[in-house]
Amino acid sequence: xxxxxxxxxxxxxxxxxxxxxAVHAYVAYLVGNRAVAEDLTATAFEKALRxxxxxxxxxxxARTWLCAIARSVALDxxxxxxxxxxxxxxxxxxxxxxxAEPGFGDGLSPELESALAxxxxxxxxxxxxxxxxxxxxxxxxxxxxxxRSACSMRLSRALEKLSERVASxxxx
Amino acid sequence: xxxxxxxxxxxxxxxxxxxxxxxxxxxxxxxxxxxxRLAERGAARQSHSTRLQLSRRRLVFALAAALAIAxxxxxxxxxxxxPSKTVASGTTAHTLGSIGxxxxxxxxxxxxxxSSDQTGGGTSVYQYAxxxxxxxxxxxxxxxxxxxxxxxxxxxxxxxxxxxxxxxxLAELHAILMLxxxxxxxxxxxxxxxMKIARSxxxxxxxxxxxxxxxxxxxxxxxxxxxxxxxxxxLIRISELGKILSQQVSLVDVKGTVxxxxxxxxxxxxEIASLEQTLRGQTxxxxxxxxxxxxxxxxxARLSSLRTQRTKDILRGRLATITLTLTTGDLPKLAxxxxxxxxxxxxxxxxxxxxxxxxxxAIIVASPxxxxxxxxxxxxxxxxxxxxxxxxxx
Numbered sequence: 001x002x003x004x005x006x007x008x009x010x011x012x013x014x015x016x017x018x019x020x021x022a023v024h025a026y027v028a029y030l031v032g033n034r035a036v037a038e039d040l041t042a043t044a045f046e047k048a049l050r051x052x053x054x055x056x057x058x059x060x061x062a063r064t065w066l067c068a069i070a071r072s073v074a075l076d077x078x079x080x081x082x083x084x085x086x087x088x089x090x091x092x093x094x095x096x097x098x099x100a101e102p103g104f105g106d107g108l109s110p111e112l113e114s115a116l117a118x119x120x121x122x123x124x125x126x127x128x129x130x131x132x133x134x135x136x137x138x139x140x141x142x143x144x145x146x147x148r149s150a151c152s153m154r155l156s157r158a159l160e161k162l163s164e165r166v167a168s169x170x171x172x
Numbered sequence: 173x174x175x176x177x178x179x180x181x182x183x184x185x186x187x188x189x190x191x192x193x194x195x196x197x198x199x200x201x202x203x204x205x206x207x208x209r210l211a212e213r214g215a216a217r218q219s220h221s222t223r224l225q226l227s228r229r230r231l232v233f234a235l236a237a238a239l240a241i242a243x244x245x246x247x248x249x250x251x252x253x254x255p256s257k258t259v260a261s262g263t264t265a266h267t268l269g270s271i272g273x274x275x276x277x278x279x280x281x282x283x284x285x286x287s288s289d290q291t292g293g294g295t296s297v298y299q300y301a302x303x304x305x306x307x308x309x310x311x312x313x314x315x316x317x318x319x320x321x322x323x324x325x326x327x328x329x330x331x332x333x334x335x336x337x338x339x340x341x342l343a344e345l346h347a348i349l350m351l352x353x354x355x356x357x358x359x360x361x362x363x364x365x366x367m368k369i370a371r372s373x374x375x376x377x378x379x380x381x382x383x384x385x386x387x388x389x390x391x392x393x394x395x396x397x398x399x400x401x402x403x404x405x406x407l408i409r410i411s412e413l414g415k416i417l418s419q420q421v422s423l424v425d426v427k428g429t430v431x432x433x434x435x436x437x438x439x440x441x442x443e444i445a446s447l448e449q450t451l452r453g454q455t456x457x458x459x460x461x462x463x464x465x466x467x468x469x470x471x472x473a474r475l476s477s478l479r480t481q482r483t484k485d486i487l488r489g490r491l492a493t494i495t496l497t498l499t500t501g502d503l504p505k506l507a508x509x510x511x512x513x514x515x516x517x518x519x520x521x522x523x524x525x526x527x528x529x530x531x532x533x534a535i536i537v538a539s540p541x542x543x544x545x546x547x548x549x550x551x552x553x554x555x556x557x558x559x560x561x562x563x564x565x566x
Contacts, residue, residue: 012214020199020207028197038203045207049214078563105195112191122564131189132196145557159185166188 012052015062016045022063022133023070029104029128030074030121040077044070063133064143071125071143078121115165123158130155243520342489344424345403350497351414356390362413362498363392369409370396375491389501396494403492410496417502426489433482440475444468 010018023044028037048055048069055065104116116124129140130151141151199207353359360382367377375398384390398406411419447468451461510518 013211016207016211016214020204021196024199024203025197034197037197038200041199042203042206042210045210049210052214075560075563078566079559082563105192105197107195108191112188120565122561125564127192131192134193159188163181163184163188167184 009055009057010062012049015066016048019063019066020045023066025105025132026067026125026128027070027074029116029124029132030071031077032104032117032121032124036077040073041070044073047073064139067129067133068143109166111166111169112162114169115162118165119158119161123154123161126151126154127158127162131159341425342427342430342486343400344426344488345400345492346422346424346495347403347407347492348418348420348495348497349407349410350417350419350499351411352417352502353414353498353500356384356500358414359384359390359392359498359500363394365413366394366396366410366496366498369406370398370494373398373402373406375399375402375406378493389499391497391499391501394494394496394498396496397491398494400490400492403494406492406494410494414498417499426485430482430485430489433478433485437475437478437482440471440478444471444475447471 024041027041028034031037048066104113129135137148137151141148353362363382370377375396378395378397380394382392447464451464
């Protein structure tokens with residue numbers, strides 16, 4: 001890393017303070033559970049602190065880098081959950097540990113909350129990145145490792161689905 | 173949440189997005205406090221990591237400096253280790269003490285090598301080779317120019333050649349001469365003369381080949397055998413046939429070999445006589461007799477073989493071989509003596525190319541494994557992506 005890059009690199013404390021909200025919102029949308037999101041966000045920041053020397057501001061912004069770590073932590077959580085479910089299915093002792101707690105923000109209408117919960121994690125992820133964090137399509141596509149058109153399509157489908165479910169809930 | 177029925181889908185999506193942004197999840201106080209604590213830890217660690225980064229930079233500089241020093245050191249060491257310069261033409265002499273031969277002058281940049289063959293009963297090999305230098309500086313008699321006009325400088329060559337003999341000791345002498353002649357007429361004339369010289373000295377022509385195309389360089393190749401005792405005379409007379417372009421004389425001592433063979437023959441003779449005497453006796457059993465007869469037959473065959481070999485070796489020592497090349501062309505010009513810088517660069521380049529070849533070899537050896545590793549990495553990545561997709565689709 002060059003001296004200039006080193007000078008441009010923000011310190012971890014500043015980055016953590018600046019991007020905690022964004023990372024937390026992203027994780028909350030990804031996992032759909034507030035308590036879990038809090039834990040995973042904290043884990044992600046701990047991991048980020050451990051690996052802060054590896055962060056290169058020339059390759060990505062601090063927010064993108066932190067979100068990437070958060071995504072990795074969330075995926076690990078999904079894997080662990082998946083394994084737990086399979087194990088419990090095998091022994092027929094499945095228990096639901098996750099309490100249905102509103103996880104997508106205070107003040108959201110129950111219809112929207114419910115519609116968001118019905119979406120897949122991947123769909124909520126793209127909504128979080130494009131709508132909540134307001135990242136551009138190029139950055140999101142790069143972040144998710146997909147093409148830009150695939151990203152746009154995923155977003156429009158997710159929003160469409162969300163909108164339809166909200167509408168059907170309202171009608172119901 | 174209520175929605176008008178005739179609402180535009182785009183507006184509806186925009187409204188949903190606005191609502192999502194407005195009610196974005198906020199981290200709890202506990203999480204903020206936890207991250208604050210982490211941030212404080214991070215701030216403490218930051219200064220340390222900056223120092224670490226800078227020290228890494230220093231390390232890179234130190235490595236580069238070490239590499240540069242090593243390169244310069246290698247060049248300097250190469251300069252110091254280069255072989256001592258050859259002595260000016262005609263100024264030093266080597267004595268073939270072990271075979272009692274006269275002195276052989278070392279000329280110009282001619283390599284003079286000596287090796288010992290322990291297997292051949294102490295046979296020693298002495299080689300003398302010369303390519304006549306282009307420059308005449310400091311060498312009155314080595315002034316022959318490879319591409320220049322013939323001079324009378326062959327005098328020294330003749331003298332030197334004449335001194336290269338084995339004396340009275342049995343040794344195999346092999347001289348390779350390359351002479352330049354004026355034209356193709358002279359070539360055929362001198363070829364005939366060379367053959368005549370060999371015959372006049374009680375020698376013979378082993379082979380001859382004349383290659384005289386209508387254009388270009390004409391060459392004749394001769395292999396002559398002359399009695400070793402008259403090899404001096406033969407070399408002098410043959411070298412007078414043209415301008416010496418190159419000469420190489422090797423002397424292999426065969427006296428030791430012949431002596432050892434003689435001793436073996438004597439021992440075998442004694443053994444055969446003893447066996448014959450035993451066989452003449454009447455007390456032997458049939459089995460013992462047949463064994464002795466077999467032994468006797470073996471010894472006789474070995475004796476015969478040794479005698480043949482000894483005769484060949486004696487012949488080798490008695491007859492000198494002269495390989496003569498007569499040509500109308502010149503030897504390719506010798507390259508100018510390279511400068512120290514050029515030699516240093518050359519050595520550095522040699523070192524570098526050696527390293528490159530090692531690296532290439534390592535890559536060739538490692539490439540199948542690297543390919544497998546890369547394939548494995550791609551497979552793992554693909555599997556991981558698929559798994560991620562599956563997890564996120566839930």
